[in-house]
Amino acid sequence: MLPRLTLVAALLVPCLAAAQSFAPAGWADELKLNEAVDQHPDPGIVEIDLVAKLADVQVDGKTVRAWTYNGSLPGPLVRTRVGDRLIVHFTNQLDQPTTVHWHGVRVPIDMDGVPDISQPEVRKGESFTYDFVVHDAGLYWYHPHVMSAAQVGFGLYGALLVEDPADGVSVDDQLTLVLSDIGFDARGVLEPADSGGSAGMVFGREGEFVLANGRRRPTLRARSGAPQRWRIVNAAKSRFFYLDLDGQPFTVIGTDGGFQETATRTDILLVTPGERIDVIVTPRGTAGTPLPLRAMLYNRGYGSVEYRAVEEVALIEFSSEPEVKAAPIATTRAMAAPSVVGATPVDVVLALPAMKNNKSEFQVNGVPFWKAKPYAAKLGEKQLWIVKNDSDWDHPFHLHGFFFHVIDERGQPVRPLALKDTVNVPMKSTIRLLIDFDERPGEWMFHCHILDHADGGLMGTVQVGDAPAKGHTHKPPY
């Protein structure tokens, strides 16, 4: 049994009216995700099959042989309710070994999907059953942890939604948005995962085609003024999504680990790789004048804005019905202010030393992953990680298995409070994270979620509890 989160007293105060659907019929048909089929009769158990295999998918009018879960891009949406047991019968039909990592979910270590550390690789033709309880409402996602940049970049990712039917958000028009990108040539052949060599690794390779639920520039229909709830995951291997709705505001109600302390409004929304955002949007406009959802340029380091263009992610078309006058939506979550008193400080320095032998490698505290020793934490220990990014590229920092609070960035307190498992550490800056290592022993990964950076050395592990760390056999990719 998983200990309850000690950082928060979860108490939700809904301030909402009854739910009502306003969206025109078929409003989200172009953004429909395949859904995993629950084969278990018990309402508290979701049991599904998941198969990794090559499949032909249509992207931008072209047939692309992608790497998929169950033949679709993205993989199927796995729908659960908080407290459910999820059983996943996974089979690998790829020519390469793989695993499934459940990003953000507080699983036991043997369900974490990291080869050599939490389970053996699942080789071609083999199967593995994942079986765990989803304790925390929120949007999560799943992807491989073997050659992650390649396998995720080729299409292996999907969303895991953990719904709380009593969350009090009375917006009927809800959408799960899996944002990603993919690269392929004129024949529909996937761009090689090692294109550009060591420099490509440092830049973080982005696919040319931006996708929303596997589609390029899909259309969404809306009635002006009616609220929609979008639960967004950035499943791209490197691309940051900096979302703009022609200046119309987003109301952010939650992030990685469910609701944040209070709702916030923003005109532009940054979602870095691995992160999730739960937002209310109230698009306003008139029939015949579509409203674009754009990915703006975001400077995450050299090569990320030069010679690059703003992308249209989706288009919102309005019905001709009169504008809805809906009350603004706000949520709150009571969270005890995190205290750093008694927390063990841990320095984590991210760096990119000058090239050696024409090769670059990222380092954490002076070593790339293949030379790293695990950090250590006692069961139940509170640690304050001081993550200093000495490099000229941003790094979305992800810790497996545990949520953390971001205490401050460049010395400025970060509010509202939120449970995070992935947070961007901007270039040349420091953030401090407070982590409560609960009673789940094991060797847990942390890494940059620009997956090229992770494969290029920016990974490490923390051994929680006394069991000896198993070590790993990760090799430099070049």
Ligand SMILES: [Cu+2]
């Ligand atoms: Cu990085």
